Amino acid sequence: VGGKNASIGEMFQELxxxxxxxxxxxxITSEAYWYLLEQGGAKQKIIELLENVDATEIDVLKIRSKQIRELIFGTPFPSDLRDEIFQAYEILSQQYHMKEADVAVRSSATAEDLPDASFAGQQDTYLNIKGKTELIHYIKSCLASLFTDRAISYRASRGFDHLKVALSVGVQKMVRADKGSAGVMFSIDTETGFKDAVF
Known part of the structure; x- marks a missing residue:
């Protein structure tokens, strides 16, 4: 489920x-991401589009990355995967006593925040998404953001195989800004390594 989704799940269980x-x-797991690409035949086409792409050739990179994103958008969700997503969305909506819950659609890469590379912020997140049609559209948008020219260039500069990094998508209920808060918390002093502090 990627680093972000794993952390959110852990917070939910513990807090x-x-x-x-x-x-x-x-x-939506990284396995579902691969399933979508393989069932629709997109994986092989992505391999071909990325073959011999030099990330320093900006014009070529922009064209190829756009072609890959369009390919992902054009790949239909397998009906069994789509039905599972819809069922999970219905359960989430019912849990909050809503017909259609407003949600955040969040990227969670399988290679986020490694010691020598940070993928945080490389992929897209979408807020205030409501209804099944919008949900599927923005899940695809999130998945396609794995292949922006910026993301491809970053992976290439760090020596990552583009097809070894996958994306999980988190769908999380939105919170009213006047009723909640968000932020980043550190459980270690990043300057000194002191572990008995929370920032």
Missing amino acids: VPIGIKVPDGFA
Whole structure:
């Protein structure tokens, strides 16, 4: 499910039982990402489009990355995968007593925040998504963002095989800004390595 989704799941499991509210949601796994690409025949085409691409040739990179994103958009969701996503969305909506919950569609790469590379912010996230049609559209947008020219260039500069990095998509209930908060918390002092502090 990628680093971000794993962390959110861990927070939910650990904090909700002690009374801290964490918005619920579900994840489309990286296995589902590969399933989509393989069932639709897109994986082989992506391999061909990335073959011999020099990330320093900006014009070629822009063309190829756009072709890959269009390919992903044009790949239909396998009906069994789409049905599972819709079922999970219906359950989430019912949980919040809504016909169609407003959600965040969040990227979670399988190679985020490694010691020598940070993929955080490389892929796209979408807010206030509502309804099944929008949900599927923005899940695809999220998956396609794995192949922006910026993301391809970053992976190439770090020596990552483009087809060894996958994307999971988190779908999480939106929280009203006047009723909640968000931020980043560090459980270690990043300057000194002191572990008994929270920032």
